[in-house]
Each structure stands twice: as C-alpha cells, then as structure tokens.
Amino acid sequence: MIRPVALLIAATLFALSTLAVASLSPNAAQAQETDSASIVEMTQGAADAPVTIIEYASFTCPHCATFHLETYPRLKADYIDTGKVRLIYREVYFDRFGxxxxxxxxxxxxxxxxxxxELIYKGQKDWTSAGGPTEIVDELRKIGRLAGLDNDTLEACLQDGDRAQALVTWYQDNAKADNITATPSFIMNGEPVSNQSYADFSAVIDAELARQ
Incomplete structure (x- = not known):
C-alpha cells in the first residue's frame, strides 16, 4: 500500500476530524495542544538485542495483516524470543478506521x-467491511472486549481526543523522519528493509547479525 506523504498527512487529519467519538459523542472535546512525547513505543524483545527492527504498519493494510499472521510468528519465535531482535511497532494512519x-x-x-x-489483524476483513463508521467501531469494541477490556475502559480510550491528537502527531513525525511511504515498512538498525518472504527476511537479519 503506497501513498505520498502529503496524502498520508491529509488522511490522518481527516481521520482526526471525523474521529468516532466526535460523531458518536457530540460533547467530546478536541485537544488544542498535542504531546506526542507521551506516546509509548510498543516493543518486543531484549532492549540490548544486536538488531533493532522498526515496523511501520496500518491496521487496515491487508499486506500488514498477511505479515503479522504469516511472517511475524516465525520472526518472533526465531529472533525476538531468542534475544537477537528487538521489534518496535509503530502505527501508520491512512484512515480513521486505522x-x-x-x-x-x-x-x-x-x-x-x-x-x-493480533486479534485486529485476524479479524481485519470482517471489521473493515462491517458497514459504516458506527458498525466498524462497534466491531472494534467487540475485539477489545474479547481481549478482556470492559466497556468503560474502551469508551474512555475511544473518547480520548487528546490521545488521538497525540497519536496523529506522533505518526506524522515518525513517517517524516523515516520517509515512510508504504506499509508494511521496516527499518533495520537504521536502514530501510522491504517487506518480503520470511526466508528472505531472515536472511537479511542473519546478515545483519553477522556484522555485529
């Protein structure tokens, strides 16, 4: 999924302006200032692993779902869980649903x-095709409940306009810094790596490990 950076930024701004909580809860306030530094990096693996991979992915991207359902489990077992790779997952927002x-x-x-x-990616085809915005956010709530989150917690998260603003700013800053124009995209020890089969991906990792 390839999109010019300008379109990515426009899409995320549209996403924020049409945030679910704004349409479903008229009293939700939007943040006037954002603090993207408050966004927590989602990571797996040892902090001192010799190889760090930053993954940029969108929850609405079919290729990202394929990677997470087919390649990622093997990557985790062979490299992340063995202390060889640290994974940093960063979200990309092409649309409000993501x-x-x-x-x-x-x-x-x-x-x-x-x-x-994992649940979001597994159910991607179902929740992205559930209907309009109300139906889609309802399906996402179901996924949250399946993961053990209660309704009050889910609503608090969905209605957090400050966090939504911060996430969009964080995404824009990351995409600009790493020149992200497609998903999934990967940065391995500072160098871009394309999406590829597990065999090819592991060969690139092994070559990087050999250089350490």
Whole structure:
C-alpha cells in the first residue's frame, strides 16, 4: 500500500476530524495542544538485542495483516524470543478506521498491545467491511472486549481526543523522519528493509547479525 506523504498527512487529519467519538459523542472535546512525547513505543524483545527492527504498519493494510499472521510468528519465535531482535511497532494512519483500531490496541497498555493487535489483524476483513463508521467501531469494541477490556475502559480510550491528537502527531513525525511511504515498512538498525518472504527476511537479519 503506497501513498505520498502529503496524502498520508491529509488522511490522518481527516481521520482526526471525523474521529468516532466526535460523531458518536457530540460533547467530546478536541485537544488544542498535542504531546506526542507521551506516546509509548510498543516493543518486543531484549532492549540490548544486536538488531533493532522498526515496523511501520496500518491496521487496515491487508499486506500488514498477511505479515503479522504469516511472517511475524516465525520472526518472533526465531529472533525476538531468542534475544537477537528487538521489534518496535509503530502505527501508520491512512484512515480513521486505522486510528480507531490503534486506540483499541493501545487501550490495554503495552502488556495487551500485541495480543489485541493480533486479534485486529485476524479479524481485519470482517471489521473493515462491517458497514459504516458506527458498525466498524462497534466491531472494534467487540475485539477489545474479547481481549478482556470492559466497556468503560474502551469508551474512555475511544473518547480520548487528546490521545488521538497525540497519536496523529506522533505518526506524522515518525513517517517524516523515516520517509515512510508504504506499509508494511521496516527499518533495520537504521536502514530501510522491504517487506518480503520470511526466508528472505531472515536472511537479511542473519546478515545483519553477522556484522555485529
């Protein structure tokens, strides 16, 4: 999924202006200032792993879902869980639905983030095609409840306009800094790496490990 950076920024601004809480809860206030420094990096693996991979992905991107359902489990077992790779997952917002999914995934904190993300990717075809915005956000709520979040917690997350603003600013800053124009995109020890099969991806990781 390739989009010019200008379109990415326009899309995220549209996402924020049409945030679910704004349409479903007229009294929700939007933040006047944002603090993207408050956004927690979602990571897996040892902090001192010799290889750090930053993944940029959108919860509405089919290729991202394929990566997470097919390649990521092997990557985690072979490299992350063995202390060779540290993964940093950063969300990309092409649309408001991806932003909402991110807010649900982050609702349980770092401990639940990757588990909820897996549920979101597994159900991507279903929730993205559920209908209009109201139906889609309802499906995302169901995923949150399936992950053990209660209704009050979910609503608090979805109605956090300050956090939504901060997430969009954080995404824009990251995308600009790393020149992200497609998802999934990967930065391995500071160098861009394309999305590819597990065999090819692991070969790139092994080559990087050999250089350390």
């Amino acid at each position: 932003l909402w999914a991110s807010m649900i995934a982050r609702c349980g904190g770092p401990e639940k983030f990757f588990g909820i993300s």
